Amino acid sequence: MEIKIDGLTEKIGHKQVLQNVNLTWHTGEILGLVGRNGAGKTTLMRTLTAAYQPDAGTVLLDGHNLAKEPKLRPHMVFLDDGNLFFGASRLSKVADFYATAYPQFARERFEQLINKNKLDLNATFNSLSKGNRAYVLVVLALATNAEFILLDEPFDGLDVIVREQILDLVIDTASRGDRTFMIASHNLAELDGLADRVAFLKHGTISQVYTLEDVRSTAVKMQLVFKHNELPDVVKQHGRIISRRGRVLEVIFPEYTAEISAALAATKPVMAEELPLQLTDLFKLEYRKTREGEIADA
Amino acid sequence: MRDRRLWRLLWLRYRAIIGVLAVAGALITAFLLRNSHGDYVLSHAQYLRAYHKDPGAFSPNYHEYVLANKSFYAFLHKGDLFPMANGGVVLSLLLLLLSLVAGIMIANSDLRGGFMTFCERAGWRRTTFYYYRTALFAGVFSAIAIVQLLVLFTGYGVIVGSEYVGLNWRVAILIILYNVVWLNATFGLGQLIGSVFGRTFMASVMQIVLVIVGAAALDRLYLSFSGFRIDSPATDYWRWLVLGVVVLAFTWALQGYVANHVRLEDMDCAFTVAGAKVITLGILLVAIWVMLGVGNDRGDITGLIIGLVLMVVAALLWLGGDGLLRRIQGAK
Incomplete structure (x- = not known):
């Protein structure tokens, strides 16, 4: 039915x-x-x-x-x-x-x-x-x-x-x-x-x-800390920031690929840790206004 | 009307209410019977006995006799709240009032409690639910009316002596019929009033106030009519039956319209919906009419008071309802 x-x-x-x-x-x-x-x-x-x-x-x-x-x-x-x-x-x-x-x-x-x-x-x-x-x-x-x-x-x-x-x-x-x-x-x-x-x-x-x-098979949630406040291009282009506390970012990459992984590694972040992707994260992605002022529409 | 599952559901839901109505009907019957005694008994037959005329005959002079006395049926003075209660056996006004209030309360309670929605979710159309519920209570009130009239006819016969009972069986059936028709029409009207206003507590209070004040105003207005009688079986009873059928058909049609077109879901937000506004406008007009009659009797300000109360109710409904409700909801 x-x-x-x-x-x-x-x-x-x-x-x-x-x-x-x-x-x-x-x-x-x-x-x-x-x-x-x-x-x-x-x-x-x-x-x-x-x-x-x-x-x-x-x-x-x-x-x-x-x-x-x-x-x-x-x-x-x-x-x-x-x-x-x-x-x-x-x-x-x-x-x-x-x-x-x-x-x-x-x-x-x-x-x-x-x-x-x-x-x-x-x-x-x-x-x-x-x-x-x-x-x-x-x-x-x-x-x-x-x-x-x-x-x-x-x-x-x-x-x-x-x-x-x-x-x-x-x-x-x-x-x-x-x-x-x-x-x-x-x-x-x-x-x-x-x-x-x-x-x-x-x-x-x-x-x-x-x-x-399906989302979990392609998307990855990362906690990232960079040396500078300026966001690397790979994050801007492929990532969606769901949280930002000081320089600690939580970013979701909806289509995480080996290329993105390599580009991220090339930025030499101070910390890069993969976190389990929760429904809460998708909710934030959908509804939360990010620090950058954008509406996080998927 | 052959859906046994819906009948069963309605019985489950309303059996307690039906029991209460049956008791109320019995109490009203007992009240009328008790007070239809001795000097208060007024009937065509008694008139005939008092003036030594032939039992069973009809005399036009009976009207004058009726006007000077009290009612057999509703035990109320001509000129009180129920001026049309004079005459041998006429409409049971107490039962009419009961059916009107029952219609309002049942419709409103079903809206608030969600029983109607429950039935719709179980597969019945809103219109079907309305008609079954109306038919159920029409049946209940008809049964109460029939029992009441039979008891009163019998009591009447016992009090005045059967040889003076001027009613033949055709007239008795006619009386029963028009009581049944009118009871069903007033229940239908009650359902409409209970439906077109919102389902908030304030709306319920307003509806009851509306009915009571409206009844008083109509009574006041009624006094201004002349030549109104429900005494003659040959003419008046038929006239009232036809009028009742028209009102009944009107309420059934209007119920179909309300079931199909009035957005009952909106009524959580406001009870000043279109239907309510029409009623409110009607009350305002009645109020003005009533107030125009002030001064007919020296020192009588009843019309003025009724008119003012009606206007306050109308103003509350039209202007205050939304704001008041928003304030109550905002305070939560």
Whole structure:
């Protein structure tokens, strides 16, 4: 299965939140959705899942327009924490809602996962701690057996134990190969080990989509110190500075080759050390204004 | 209307509310029944008995008798909040008010809580959801109205004696029918009011204030009409039924429009959306109309007060809503 987002545009109030968003999303992958605060991540998820009616554009599921064929929508699930009408209900009743709305809902799995975390099915959703609520939402999403699962900041404000529980659930489910996740998160370290691809949302549109393994196979992050303040040409031409503290530079070379390596060695830097390339670095590359005053657009 | 899954979902969601409405309906019925006793009983049949006329006959003089007394049905003086409540068995105004407020609160709560969005995500169109929800509550209010009317008819018969009950079964069905139609129309109106304003707490408060003050203003305006009667089964009941059907059709059509065209997602930002502004303009016009009537009765400033309150509400809605909301949000 495949979801294709084509030219999605959404204006809320007087603000243009999404502008011509294009993205393709395949079964079996974990797609990270990254963007600064207010970039439109939640709006994108809500627009994908019918909470908002887009001003323009389409969401296609295997070529079927979801706006015209709403019966296909249960293939996608989004547990929006702004839409918790069941807050005062017991967990067993919450499960009733989902079991009625989503025909593929696996009640046994839901109860099994709830019991695994020693939660009471007779407890109301609102009576749970923040971490347990987040856990229940993820369990609900998984139990719907929807092929496409959207999670908005699932790790936000959670302790290590709950975070690991949720990570385990996501990884276990994704490893079956028939479930797909879109995870919006500020926790880039968490996404780094989890996402197959990362889409950057910037100025209301998808500015870049990285496949992390591909990026790592070609890009190199270096910590460099030069004798003089003047930057060598090789850095100016091929590198992207993501941090500068005094004379200590952190530079990413998106296409690192033997020639670049040789040219760098020829500048005789005081220090040149290769560092592991993290998702955080790509985020900085995408969003941070560098010391040179340039906008670090990729 | 054959989607059993959606019916089940709606039942899960609303069964507690339906229970509360049933209890409220029962309390209103008990209230009316209790107060339809002794001197307060006013009916065509009683009129006939009082003046030793033939049971079951209709007399045009009945209107005069009605005007001088209190209502059987709503137990309210002619000239109070419910002037149209005079007559033997007319619209259940307390139930109408209940259905209007229920419509507002349910629509607003579903917008705020996200139940409608939940249903849309599960594959139903917004229009479908609107019509199913309307049909569910139309059914609930119809059931309450039918039970209430049957109880009142029976109670009425017991109090005045069955030989004086002037209603035949056709008129009884007509009365039930127009009560059902009007209850559904007011619920639909409530849903519209609950939908076109935003989903903030302030918006909810405004809606309730709007309904209460609006009802008072309409009552005030109504007094200026003359010759209004819902007493004659032969003419008035049919007229009210037809009017109710028109209002009902209008609310259903408007609900379809709101479901398809009003961008409910915008309502987190402001509740002075186009629909609300139209209503606000309407209130302003009503307010001016009410205030124009000041001085009809010596020393009576009710119209002035109602007009001023209406204008304050309208001003809050139109001018203050956005700013107030921004201030509240900014303070968080």
